[in-house]
Amino acid sequence: MLDIRFIRENQAAVETGMKNRGADVDVAGLLALDDQRRRVVTQVEGLKAEKNARSKQIGEVMKTGGDADAVKAQVREMGDSIATLDEQVRTLETSIREQLLYIPNVPSEQTPVGSSEEDNPVVRSWGEPKLADFELQPHWDLGQQLGLFDLERGAKLSGSGFPLFTGAGARLERALIQFMLDLHTEQHGYAEVAPPFFCNEATMTGTGQLPKFAEDMYAMPVDGLYAIPTAEVPVTNMYANEILDQALPILHTAYTPCFRREAGAAGKDTRGLQRLHQFDKVEMVKFTRPEDSAAEHEKLTANAEAVLQALNLPYRVIELCTGDMGFSASRCYDIELWAPAQEKWLEVSSCSNFGDYQARRANIRYRNEEGKVAFVHTLNGSGVALPRLVIALLENGQQADGSIVLPDALASYMRGNTVLTR
């Protein structure tokens, strides 16, 4: 959420930011409400000051045995006006907050301006695309031939988009989770957490999923819970409503399944493991001082890339433009793996700097050098999402004989067996 004072003092910049995002936001209308709110607050607080003073007088009069009934009646009347004005303030504050919750973050000045994914610049590439002298098979054929997953039975259990991994495929899923968690905890300095998979409304609001994106999530209304679409939600909100007294930055990594309704995405990339309602992901989350977040964002992205380099998979990093960036982000890199059989790039990681946008929503603060309380910056990135990583491993690792050779880095996690055969 944006700071209403920031909007007040930077109206033009906020309006430009919204325009660059393609977001329709009535900044002037919001500021008019804010103006009204401040006027009423000033008025009601003056009344309260007077009322408090009179109440105190009543106490003194009564202590000396005097008669205070007349003053009491007067003060009671003041109380009535105060109640009316307080109600106005509450209404104004509620509607201001409602509007703020629907306003996306202002893009960073460094974020390239653009209207769609067409405008996302490629920042760098790593590795060479696979060349083969045989016809490459798509991962869904490979998976079926080698018995790595059974999507029909998965659909029987829950519907399409809920994968059932089997045999070496299930093992590979577990191996990758463990491999990535080990890498981030042992090499990159992240502290592992294992959070809840269902979160309440306040938590979902803290990171920006609610109120605007309720339709994208699985909900359990009986219990007031939502299935998490990413570990970002529980891990970022771990410190909601706290003033952190530990040294920053704080780095966490977590494995969780992720649940997405993918509302509106029906029919798109539905083949195989490309787009699922449930998938596994290892996530990295950072809490930093404002002045450190840009540098930490680069490191976070490098940490995600390290996973792909260790697995020797070709990828590219693109930067999302203003029109393609997520709701809460001020800056964002996507990492895409090359899927040689389908000849397309697959997004496996999204590394975002949220500035203080989420911290303000979730009320996560720290004490700066002057001892002042201030909002932290939050960042997160996938490190990385599993299904598309599996796609790349299968399609890149396939051999002419139909077997799949996995990278050596996974050997110890696969009990030494890095060749998947029938």
Add this chain to the structure above:
RNA sequence: GGAGAGAUGGCAGAGUGGUCGAAUGCGGUGGUCUUGAAAACCAUUGAGCCGAAAGGUUCCGGGGGUUCGAAUCCCUCUCUCUCCGCCA
């Protein structure tokens, strides 16, 4: 699921109607002393909102009520702890 107890500042823990944003201890910060450190001593130390400032106002788990006045009384919700039951 049943019974009981509790929720106060970074932590511990007082406070049962006005003198309470809140004792005391610990911790934090600054200082005195010291070659340096420790100890001791002194001072200081919650957050939000309005305001240029002075200052004002709100907050003692959340919400509501009683009262001129609520951390304190009443209702309600949530959470935590203890015991019982059930259970991976």
